[in-house]
Amino acid sequence: DTGVSQDPRHKITKRGQNVTFRCDPISEHNRLYWYRQTLGQGPEFLTYFQNEAQLEKSRLLSDRFSAERPKGSFSTLEIQRTEQGDSAMYLCASSSPGIQGGNIQYFGAGTRLSVL
Amino acid sequence: AQKITQTQPGMFVQEKEAVTLDCTYDTSDQSYGLFWYKQPSSGEMIFLIYQGSYDEQNATEGRYSLNFQKARKSANLVISASQLGDSAMYFCAMREGGTSYGKLTFGQGTILTVHP
Numbered sequence: 421d422t423g424v425s426q427d428p429r430h431k432i433t434k435r436g437q438n439v440t441f442r443c444d445p446i447s448e449h450n451r452l453y454w455y456r457q458t459l460g461q462g463p464e465f466l467t468y469f470q471n472e473a474q475l476e477k478s479r480l481l482s483d484r485f486s487a488e489r490p491k492g493s494f495s496t497l498e499i500q501r502t503e504q505g506d507s508a509m510y511l512c513a514s515s516s517p518g519i520q521g522g523n524i525q526y527f528g529a530g531t532r533l534s535v536l
Numbered sequence: 537a538q539k540i541t542q543t544q545p546g547m548f549v550q551e552k553e554a555v556t557l558d559c560t561y562d563t564s565d566q567s568y569g570l571f572w573y574k575q576p577s578s579g580e581m582i583f584l585i586y587q588g589s590y591d592e593q594n595a596t597e598g599r600y601s602l603n604f605q606k607a608r609k610s611a612n613l614v615i616s617a618s619q620l621g622d623s624a625m626y627f628c629a630m631r632e633g634g635t636s637y638g639k640l641t642f643g644q645g646t647i648l649t650v651h652p
Binding site: 453455460461462463464465468476478509511513523524525526527528529530532 | 569573579580581582586627631639640642643644645
């Protein structure tokens with residue numbers, strides 16, 4: 421069983437460019453989460469999907485951010501008109517009810533974004 | 537107010553000794569979950585241990601145990617017989633509310649260094 425996969429692992433972009441990240445959850449997991457982690461901080465919640473439905477969005481998710489999970493499998497996170505403040509690690513996690521007490525979220529290795 | 541507080545920015549331990557990483561939390565919910573994750577320098581968040589608010593026994597997973605003191609709102613992680621590979625950042629996290637799918641709120645983390 422493969423874990424959560426994120427692509428790319430690293431992305432360097434110029435300010436103002438658009439970027440898109442992909443997350444492939446653990447295959448039987450129907451819940452998918454995006455978090456952002458800046459240097460020296462803990463991850464902060466961005467958004468959450470159950471199957472293809474986006475059920476919660478943080479106020480951190482400005483209008484420049486959009487996340488999709490079109491068929492309830494992989495998800496994409498797009499940032500338009502990137503700013504230097506978007507530089508961070510973007511983490512994806514997935515979970516499934518009932519498989520383990522506590523509905524454990526399993527994380528991918530993250531995509532590190534650097535905006536120049 | 538911080539929902540998760542980790543007061544130890546850094547901790548040092550000798551190999552084979554035990555170490556306790558502190559975590560206090562703040563919630564008015566009766567049902568909640570507490571989690572510990574390990575983040576090595578590679579960036580991936582690795583799930584270690586979970587404690588539900590209604591669990592009467594402290595959670596244990598191998599060398600990891602969670603010292604849950606509900607009245608004090610603390611959920612300290614105890615690592616026994618430390619190994620060099622335990623050197624990493626450790627995050628305490630909480631999921632509030634009675635649902636099992638909610639977002640996690642993370643603390644600032646504690647960097648653990650294991651000396652040979």
